[in-house]
Structure formats: C-alpha cells, structure tokens
Amino acid sequence: xxxxxxxxxxxxxxxxxxxxxxxxxxxxxxxxxxxxxxxxxxxxxxxxxxxxxxxxxxxxxxxxxxxxxxxxxxxxxxxxxxxxxxxxxxxxxxxxxxxxxxxxxxxxxxxxxxxxxxxxxxxxxxxxxxxxxxxxxxxxxxxxxxxxxxxxxxxxxxxxxxxxxxxxxxxxxxxxxxxxxxxxxxxxxxxxxxxxxxxxxxxxxxxxxxxxxxxxxxxxxxxxxxxxxxxxxxxxxxxxxxxxxxxxxxxxxxxxxxxxxxxxxxxxxxxxxxxxxxxxxxxxxxxxxxxxxxxxxxxxxxxxxxxxxxxxxxxxxxxxxxxxxxxxxxxxxxxxxxxxxxxxxxxxxxxxxxxxxxxxxxxxxxxxxxxxxxxxxxxxxxxxxxxxxxxxxxxxxxxxxxxxxxxxxxxxxxxxxxxxxxxxxxxxxxxxxxxxxxxxx
Amino acid sequence: xxxxxxxxxxxxxxxxxxxxxxxxxxxxxxxxxxxxxxxxxxxxxxxxxxxxxxxxxxxxxxxxxxxxxxxxxxxxxxxxxxxxxxxxxxxxxxxxxxxxxxxxxxxxxxxxxxxxxxxxxxxxxxxxxxxxxxxxxxxxxxxxxxxxxxxxxxxxxxxxxxxxxxxxxxxxxxxxxxxxxxxxxxxxxxxxxxxxxxxxxxxxxxxxxxxxxxxxxxxxxxxxxxxxxxxxxxxxxxxxxxxxxxxxxxxxxxxxxxxxxxxxxxxxxxxxxxxxxxxxxxxxxxxxxxxxxxxxxxxxxxxxxxxxxxxxxxxxxxxxxxxxxxxxxxxxxxxxxxxxxxxxxxxxxxxxxxxxxxxxxxxxxxxxxxxxxxxxxxxxxxxxxxxxxxxxxxxxxxxxxxxxxxxxxxxxxxxxxxxxxxxxxxxxxxxxxxxxxxxxxxxxxxxxxxxxxxxxxxxxxxxxxxxxxxxxxxxxxxxxxxxxxxxxxxxxxxxxxxxxxxxxx
Numbered sequence: 001x002x003x004x005x006x007x008x009x010x011x012x013x014x015x016x017x018x019x020x021x022x023x024x025x026x027x028x029x030x031x032x033x034x035x036x037x038x039x040x041x042x043x044x045x046x047x048x049x050x051x052x053x054x055x056x057x058x059x060x061x062x063x064x065x066x067x068x069x070x071x072x073x074x075x076x077x078x079x080x081x082x083x084x085x086x087x088x089x090x091x092x093x094x095x096x097x098x099x100x101x102x103x104x105x106x107x108x109x110x111x112x113x114x115x116x117x118x119x120x121x122x123x124x125x126x127x128x129x130x131x132x133x134x135x136x137x138x139x140x141x142x143x144x145x146x147x148x149x150x151x152x153x154x155x156x157x158x159x160x161x162x163x164x165x166x167x168x169x170x171x172x173x174x175x176x177x178x179x180x181x182x183x184x185x186x187x188x189x190x191x192x193x194x195x196x197x198x199x200x201x202x203x204x205x206x207x208x209x210x211x212x213x214x215x216x217x218x219x220x221x222x223x224x225x226x227x228x229x230x231x232x233x234x235x236x237x238x239x240x241x242x243x244x245x246x247x248x249x250x251x252x253x254x255x256x257x258x259x260x261x262x263x264x265x266x267x268x269x270x271x272x273x274x275x276x277x278x279x280x281x282x283x284x285x286x287x288x289x290x291x292x293x294x295x296x297x298x299x300x301x302x303x304x305x306x307x308x309x310x311x312x313x314x315x316x317x318x319x320x321x322x323x324x325x326x327x328x329x330x331x332x333x334x335x336x337x338x339x340x341x342x343x344x345x346x347x348x349x350x351x352x353x354x355x356x357x358x359x360x361x362x363x364x365x366x367x368x369x370x371x372x373x374x375x376x377x378x379x380x381x382x383x384x385x386x387x388x389x390x391x392x393x394x395x396x397x398x399x400x401x402x403x404x405x406x407x408x409x410x411x412x413x414x415x416x417x418x419x420x421x422x423x424x425x426x427x428x429x430x431x432x433x434x435x436x437x438x439x440x441x
Numbered sequence: 442x443x444x445x446x447x448x449x450x451x452x453x454x455x456x457x458x459x460x461x462x463x464x465x466x467x468x469x470x471x472x473x474x475x476x477x478x479x480x481x482x483x484x485x486x487x488x489x490x491x492x493x494x495x496x497x498x499x500x501x502x503x504x505x506x507x508x509x510x511x512x513x514x515x516x517x518x519x520x521x522x523x524x525x526x527x528x529x530x531x532x533x534x535x536x537x538x539x540x541x542x543x544x545x546x547x548x549x550x551x552x553x554x555x556x557x558x559x560x561x562x563x564x565x566x567x568x569x570x571x572x573x574x575x576x577x578x579x580x581x582x583x584x585x586x587x588x589x590x591x592x593x594x595x596x597x598x599x600x601x602x603x604x605x606x607x608x609x610x611x612x613x614x615x616x617x618x619x620x621x622x623x624x625x626x627x628x629x630x631x632x633x634x635x636x637x638x639x640x641x642x643x644x645x646x647x648x649x650x651x652x653x654x655x656x657x658x659x660x661x662x663x664x665x666x667x668x669x670x671x672x673x674x675x676x677x678x679x680x681x682x683x684x685x686x687x688x689x690x691x692x693x694x695x696x697x698x699x700x701x702x703x704x705x706x707x708x709x710x711x712x713x714x715x716x717x718x719x720x721x722x723x724x725x726x727x728x729x730x731x732x733x734x735x736x737x738x739x740x741x742x743x744x745x746x747x748x749x750x751x752x753x754x755x756x757x758x759x760x761x762x763x764x765x766x767x768x769x770x771x772x773x774x775x776x777x778x779x780x781x782x783x784x785x786x787x788x789x790x791x792x793x794x795x796x797x798x799x800x801x802x803x804x805x806x807x808x809x810x811x812x813x814x815x816x817x818x819x820x821x822x823x824x825x826x827x828x829x830x831x832x833x834x835x836x837x838x839x840x841x842x843x844x845x846x847x848x849x850x851x852x853x854x855x856x857x858x859x860x861x862x863x864x865x866x867x868x869x870x871x872x873x874x875x876x877x878x879x880x881x882x883x884x885x886x887x888x889x890x891x892x893x894x895x896x897x898x899x900x901x902x903x904x905x906x907x908x909x910x911x912x913x914x915x916x917x918x919x920x921x922x923x924x925x926x927x928x929x930x931x932x933x934x935x936x937x938x939x940x941x942x943x944x945x946x
Contacts, residue, residue, distance in 0.1 A: 143754055145757060170723050174721055176736075178719060179487050179738065186723050189723050190725070195725060205529055208528070209527075211486055211489060
C-alpha cells in the first residue's frame with residue numbers, strides 16, 4: 001500500500017530545509033558575515049514545497065491532541081514520524097522532538113518496542129553508537145523476530161569497530177529477512193572488508209528487493225552506483241545514477257553521484273554545477289565539502305573557502321542538536337588547515353568509536369600534524385579489514401611514504417589508483433604524483 | 442460500551458495499531474543522514490515479494506485452478522516504473538495432500554528479465570517500440586520469461602516455460618489485449634496450463650471505509666461515530682496485481698489415480714503461496730549468484746489473516762514462518778481482536794463472542810468436519826474441509842465438491858453454496874463480508890443449521906457487509922479467469938458498490 005503513496009509523494013526532499021537550516025544557523029549565530037555569500041546563494045523558497053505525508057501526520061496529530069497524547073504507541077509513532085521529517089528536511093531540530101516523544105512513550109510503557117526502535121535509530125543518527133547498541137539489545141530481547149532491530153545493533157557495532165559482532169548480527173538479520181535493509185548492510189560489510197564485487201552483488205539484491213520507486217530503493221541504488229564508481233566503472237555508475245534520477249527526478253544523492261562522475265571525467269564546471277544543485281537541496285556536509293574540493297581542484301580558491309566556511313556552520317548546527325560529528329570534522333580540519341584541532345577531535349572519536357573510519361581520520365589528522373610514527377600505526381588500523389576505499393588507501397599510502405616504508409606506500413597508492421584512478425579531482429592527482437615520486441626514487 | 446470507550450476521544454487501540462502498521466511501513470525512516478556515516482534504511486516494504494491473495498477452486502474437466510497474486514495495488518498508469526516479477530524471488534504455490542501442513546506438491550515460478558535497446562531510440566525508458574500484438578512480440582523491449590517447476594517430495598521437474606505478457610499500457614502500445622493474454626497461456630507437460638503476468642486485482646473490498654475506524658458505509662448509522670449511510674466503494678478497484686496461476690488435473694494435486702470421493706480424506710487439500718528471497722552469507726564463500734537457498738519473506742493461505750488476526754508485532758514473524766508452526770498463533774484466532782472492536786463500535790449489533798472461538802479455529806486452522814445434521818442430511822460425520830489436526834493457515838479445498846452450476850452464492854458455504862469459501866476460494870466469493878459475519882457471529886441459517894451453537898446466527902449481524910459485493914470488472918469465463926489488467930491510458934478507480942450487502946441465507 002505504501003508503494004503508491006511514497007511513489008507519488010516521492011522524495012520532495014527539502015526545498016524546505018534550506019530555509020530551516022539557514023534560519024537556525026542565523027538564530028544560533030553560527031553563520032557569520034563571511035558565510036553570507038553562501039547563505040544568499042542557498043536561499044530557496046521553502047513555501048513552494050507541498051507538505052509530505054509525515055508533515056501532514058504530525059500536523060494532524062498535534063492539531064488533534066497537542067501535548068495530550070498519552071498512549072505509548074501513539075507517542076512512538078509520533079517520534080518515528082519526527083525522525084522521518086528529519087530525513088526529509090535535514091533539519092536536526094526534529095531530533096529533539098522525536099527524543100521527547102520516545103521518552104514520554106517509554107515512561108508510559110518501558111517495553112514499547114517501537115519507541116525503543118525509535119530511540120535506537122535516533123542514537124544512530126546522532127552517532128551515539130554505544131547507546132544505540134544498548135537500546136538495540138534491549139529491544140531485541142523483547143522482540144527477537146523483528147529484523148530491523150538487528151539493523152540498529154549491526155550499524156552500531158560497525159561504527160564501534162566491532163566487526164566480528166557486526167558480521168554475526170547482520171547474518172542473523174539477513175537470515176531472518178532478506179530484504180533491502182539487510183542486503184544493503186551485507187553489501188556494506190563486504191565493502192568494508194574489501195570485497196567490492198561481492199558488495200555490488202549484494203547491493204543489486206537490495207535494489208531488487210526495494211519495489212518500484214520509493215526513496216529507500218533509490219537510496220540503495222545510489223549506493224550501488226557509488227560502489228561501481230569505487231571500482232572505476234564510471235559508465236555503469238552513471239547508468240545507475242541516471243536510472244535513479246529517472247525514477248525519482250531530482251534525487252539529491254543521485255545528483256551528487258553525477259557530480260562525482262563529472263569530476264572524475266575532469267569536467268569540473270559541470271561537477272560544480274551539480275554539487276551546487278545537491279547542496280542547495282540539502283546542505284549535507286559531504287556535499288558541501290565535495291563542492292569546496294571541486295572548486296579547489298578547479299583553482300577557484302575563494303569559492304572553495306565559502307564552502308568550507310559553510311561546512312563548519314553546518315557541523316555546529318548538528319552538534320547543537322546532539323549529533324556527534326567528530327570524525328567528519330577531524331577529516332575536514334586535517335585537510336583544511338587546523339591539524340591540531342583535527343587530532344583532538346579524531347582522538348576523542350577513536351577513543352569512543354574505534355572503527356576503521358575513526359582510525360583513518362586519526363591517522364590523517366596525526367599525519368597533517370606531523371606525527372608520522374603514530375599516524376602510521378593508525379593507518380594500519382584503518383586498512384586492517386582490507387580497505388577498498390581509494391581515499392583511505394591514499395591517506396595510508398602517503399603516511400607509509402613519510403614513514404619510509406616504500407613497499408607499503410607503493411602497494412597502497414597503487415591499489416588506490418587501480419580501484420579508481422579518478423576517485424577525487426583533488427586527491428587522485430596527488431596520489432598519482434606520490435606514486436610517481438616513490439617509483440622515481 | 443467497553444471501558445476503552447469511556448473517554449470520548451479515545452480510539453480503539455487495535456485500529457490505531459492497524460493504522461500504525463500502515464504509517465510505519467509507509468513512512469518510517471529510511472536513513473537519517475545527519476552526516477556521512479552509512480545509514481541504510483531500517484525497514485523495507487518489498488511489494489515484489491508480497492503475497493496479496495490466493496484463490497483455489499475446482500474447475501471444469503476435473504481440474505483445479507489456483508491463482509496466487511503478488512505486488513499489491515499497482516497503479517495502471519505507473520510508467521515508466523511498471524511493476525514486474527523479480528528475477529531474485531522464488532514464487533511458489535504449495536499443496537498439502539496428507540494433512541500435516543507440509544508441502545507434498547508445489548509449483549515454483551522463476552523469472553528471467555531481458556532488456557533490449559529500442560530500434561528507434563537506442564537506450565530508452567520506453568517499454569516497447571511499436572504496438573504489441575502478442576505476448577513475446579519482438580517490439581517489446583522489456584521482457585520476462587519464466588519456468589514452472591513441479592516439486593513432489595524431493596523430485597523437481599521443469600514442467601513448462603512461458604513469457605510474461607506486457608503491462609496493459611494503452612491504446613497505442615497494447616490496442617487489443619485479449620490476444621496478448623491468450624498467447625501468454627502456456628501448456629504444462631503434466632497436462633495443465635500456466636499463466637504468469639499482470640491482471641486486474643480480483644479482490645474487492647472497501648478499504649477506504651474499513652480503515653477509517655472500522656467503518657462499513659451501508660451501516661454508517663450504526664457506528665459509534667455515525668454518518669449517513671452510503672454505498673460501499675471498491676478500494677482496490679482499478680488497480681492491478683501480478684498473478685502466477687495454474688490449472689491442473691485434480692489428481693495432480695491429490696496424488697490419487699482418480700478424483701477422490703466426497704467424504705474421503707484424500708479429497709481435501711491445503712494450499713498456500715509464498716515468496717522467498719535468496720539467502721546470502723555476509724562474507725562470501727564463493728556461492729554462485731542466483732542459486733538460493735531461499736528464505737521465505739511472505740506467505741498467504743486464507744484471506745485477510747495477517748491483516749485481521751495476527752497482531753502487529755508478530756506480522757513479520759508470521760510471514761517468515763511455515764503453516765505447520767501456526768499453533769503459536771491460535772490464541773489470536775480464539776480471541777479475535779476484531780470481535781472486541783466491532784462490539785465496541787457497533788452498539789446496535791448483538792455482541793459477538795470475544796473469546797473461546799473454536800469456530801474460527803476450526804474454519805481457518807484445521808478445516809471442518811460436518812456433524813450429522815438435517816441440512817445436508819448426513820447421518821455420519823462428513824469430512825468437508827478438514828485436513829487433519831495440525832493447526833495451520835491453509836486455504837482448504839474439497840476437490841470432490843463439483844463446481845457450482847445453480848444457486849451459486851458469493852457468500853459461499855454461508856450462502857448454501859458448498860463450492861465456495863471456505864471450501865477453497867473463488868474469484869467471486871465475497872470473503873470480506875463472509876469473514877466479518879463469521880467473526881461477529883452472524884453465520885446465517887445454513888451454517889448455524891449444520892454446526893449449531895458453534896456458529897451462532899445473530900441478527901442483524903448476519904446482514905452486515907461493506908457494500909462491495911462484486912469485483913469492479915467481470916472475470917473471464919476461461920483460464921486464467923482473472924480479468925485483464927487495467928489500461929494505464931484509461932482506467933477508473935474506486936467503483937461504487939451498493940447499499941445492500943448480500944441477503945443472509
């Protein structure tokens with residue numbers, strides 16, 4: 001039944017959000033005059049967007065009963081709907097409202113599984129992975145046959161660096177219910193372990209299990225495109241992103257995928273335009289950073305700086321709404337001029353969540369800060385599972401080079417470029433230059 | 442009025458739960474990308490592997506026709522994303538002929554999709570180049586073929602193969618659908634026929650009213666929140682589904698050499714349909730793609746069980762499990778929540794029994810043996826739809842009961858017509874009204890005459906219905922029987938039904 005409704009409402013993702021985010025940024029004082037260019041450029045009318053199902057539900061619910069809802073299940077649903085709104089609008093203010101609804105639900109019924117699922121999902125969204133794991137384990141004890149709870153637990157285990165636990169959890173999940181949600185997690189674990197062909201195969205199953213057009217399907221289809229991009233199959237990746245755009249016109253993640261393709265082909269102006277489009281729809285840090293890096297690759301440094309300023313503002317807004325962004329910020333500061341701060345953030349993140357992602361951020365921050373020896377240790381940790389991430393391999397390769405381990409540096413940089421010689425307009429040329437430098441010596 | 446209704450703004454919990462299920466599946470988070478860590482969706486509707494309805498009835502020539510439908514509520518104007526079968530799903534019809542709720546004979550459908558570039562436009566989103574005249578027309582760019590495998594015990598035999606007919610797109614692409622449908626019927630090597638493809642959704646029900654706090658439009662005045670009475674509206678009218686259908690000799694399913702006699706255990710078979718997806722190992726072990734093994738993700742036997750009987754938190758679990766394990770759900774049949782809801786929201790009705798419903802357990806989980814009675818005149822107990830003692834949700838069919846030729850009733854057995862639901866299910870059977878009346882103890886005089894106090898015949902409960910008494914379009918007179926799919930170019934939704942549900946018999 002949902003097929004039809006989600007098909008028509010589709011992903012009207014966030015023409016609204018830009019207004020919301022900007023209003024919040026201004027209100028909280030995190031946007032300074034130096035970001036005003038970016039703000040002006042991003043200003044899009046919020047009023048042109050039709051209300052989504054989730055918004056209508058919240059409007060109806062609050063209109064009818066306001067704060068008077070006192071049914072645990074109703075409150076859980078209200079909270080879950082707020083989470084959906086957070087996704088549709090990228091406005092993290094919905095997190096606080098969701099949290100409130102889940103807390104009230106669990107005060108009435110401490111064993112309301114939907115509220116626990118909501119809390120766990122919220123903890124994941126805020127990158128509170130230890131909390132998510134604990135909540136997920138409570139929920140699974142109450143309802144062991146509900147597949148999506150295993151998704152919460154498995155996601156938390158991945159981010160906490162507990163990969164063997166995650167493998168077992170996701171195996172349970174996919175045994176219980178092979179569907180888009182479980183197949184896509186199988187794919188991600190394979191990717192983390194360096195098996196990109198296997199990751200592609202599982203992601204194809206995820207896409208197949210997704211039904212005709214809802215946003216979920218296009219989300220995993222774009223992930224499939226990203227995997228095809230990761231092995232350097234630009235033609236297939238482009239075909240995948242185009243399919244996504246045909247099915248869900250304007251889909252922001254597919255637009256960003258097309259930007260990545262254009263950048264890989266060296267068409268930086270086209271890439272910039274597409275990233276602008278994506279960031280104007282949803283100013284996710286990853287889009288804004290990619291836009292900034294593409295400007296930088298094109299030699300348009302002032303415009304790159306505008307984007308980087310916006311990244312910090314967005315991260316501040318996320319932090320203000322309880323989202324942990326240490327890893328993302330650390331990587332950003334390591335690349336963009338504040339290595340000491342990067343090290344602090346990355347070390348804190350790694351202490352809390354010793355994942356390969358955190359190890360990469362810490363290694364790269366330490367390297368930027370000049371501590372090659374310690375960076376080398378964490379770079380090893382970052383590629384320990386058998387990374388097939390060109391950017392991570394590029395980081396680890398440069399660190400190995402600086403540490404004087406030519407053999408390892410050559411292997412990592414070669415693998416980085418073998419996977420996809422154009423993985424980034426900014427960093428792929430640097431990886432190639434480093435490899436040339438090493439082999440010339 | 443139950444205590445739950447003491448506060449006027451209080452809504453029946455289970456209806457909220459039903460609505461919640463819809464909301465949960467429609468809305469709930471996909472992925473919350475606050476930043477770059479990977480958050481794949483947590484839940485996923487999987488319409489391609491979703492059973493919608495199962496039909497099974499005896500047809501002419503000592504055959505049984507079975508139709509299992511999938512992919513709910515397809516909008517005919519769904520281009521460019523028309524619904525299709527999945528190459529990665531195993532679609533299966535299972536038959537128990539020994540009473541243990543395990544499959545003795547099954548029919549497996551596997552699909553293979555090919556996509557060719559257009560002669561005219563190269564790579565295109567279009568479905569076809571020129572008007573399509575038959576199934577398998579070379580101008581069809583998106584084509585699905587399939588194989589039918591009969592599994593009996595451990596023996597699998599490919600008994601046929603076919604081509605899925607195209608979606609009914611419109612007057613330019615599919616100007617004449619009848620020859621397309623006829624050329625899609627394939628013969629099976631065991632003497633049967635098969636069809637797999639899009640059809641009109643044969644189900645008819647007033648979803649729009651029933652999901653609005655249990656409303657039945659013709660009885661709007663009797664609802665706790667009264668409205669003016671109105672004719673029912675067919676909520677699935679004008680939508681399409683995908684069916685896998687077979688028509689096979691009775692003996693192919695019973696495992697007997699001749700058509701079994703009425704009253705013998707051999708005459709009763711239990712039927713259910715499933716959809717399964719491939720099992721995978723997270724870290725690969727070299728397993729070949731597309732080879733299975735399989736994990737069941739959906740099943741269906743009797744109509745509306747997962748919607749009406751199984752509670753929200755067990756719906757997934759029910760879908761993944763086998764009928765032979767259904768004894769764990771028996772309390773939800775014996776104490777049906779729907780009886781509590783209807784008692785609460787329809788004060789003028791005689792209150793139905795809210796517990797101890799051995800009638801529902803017998804009809805839906807074991808099948809019926811008819812005691813000696815004056816209505817049928819049998820002096821010994823007569824096996825009617827009882828498969829055995831194992832509690833299992835299966836659609837039970839007594840193949841010894843010949844097809845109805847006169848005095849047929851859309852109320853099936855409730856209407857005095859022994860060839861209809863719950864003896865199998867025909868396309869015309871009004872299972873919504875039958876099940877509502879059964880749950881609220883309005884069984885009618887025939888069933889009450891046979892089973893006595895087990896099946897009360899309270900009035901006016903026995904006249905209740907949703908006001909949608911028949912399908913929005915006529916069925917075909919020959920296999921595959923379900924009507925051709927609605928055209929994307931021209932179709933109408935939500936046909937208006939009637940103010941008068943079928944008369945109680």
